[in-house]
Amino acid sequence: MVTDKDGYVHLIQYLTENLGLFETPEGTGLADETVMELFEEQLSAQIIMVCGQNPALNFAQRNMIIREIDAIVYDLEEILANVGGKKATPEQTLFITEFSGLIKNLFDQEIAKLLHA
Template sequence: MVIDKPGYEHLIQFLTENLALFEQAGTPYRPAKSVGEFLEECIAEQIIQLCTQHTELEMNHRSLIIREVDGIVYDFQEVLGSVLDNEISCEQAEIIHEIALLIKNLFDNAVAALLD
């Protein structure tokens, strides 16, 4: 659905190019959360919004989306592995939030193509 698309590869590359941001302390994010917690929450929020917006999705489509999201979270956890338990900074939160929005955009495009 999206994992095998060039846009997803670009997201992984974008995260990799910004890894230095995760190796330095920044402005503390409040409420305090770990990088891993924030990553999961941001992506979950966007996928919930996606499913809410696309009421015409069938259960098998939703299941496919959830499986892909699990794979995406796993990939991002692999890239961020050494910093997942670190407290997130505002700057890191901004990058993760942006990536979560881009993930939703990838799924919006895939759902639109699926339903056409």
């Protein structure tokens, strides 16, 4: 649905190009949550919003979306393996929020195609 699209590949490239943002010295994070916890929290919120905005999605379609999010989180865990457990900085939190919004945009586009096919 999303993970096999060019837009997703571009977002992953965008993330890898900005990995330097996540390579902060130990103990510099100010957030209560780790980088991965923030990613999971933000992506969950975005997908809840997507599903809420698209009540026409059936059970199978919603499950497909959940599987896609699981795949995205797995990719993020792989990419951020060395830094995912560190406390997030304000800059990282901002990046994670924006990145999660971009993921939601990908889902919005694909769901629009799915529901209007």
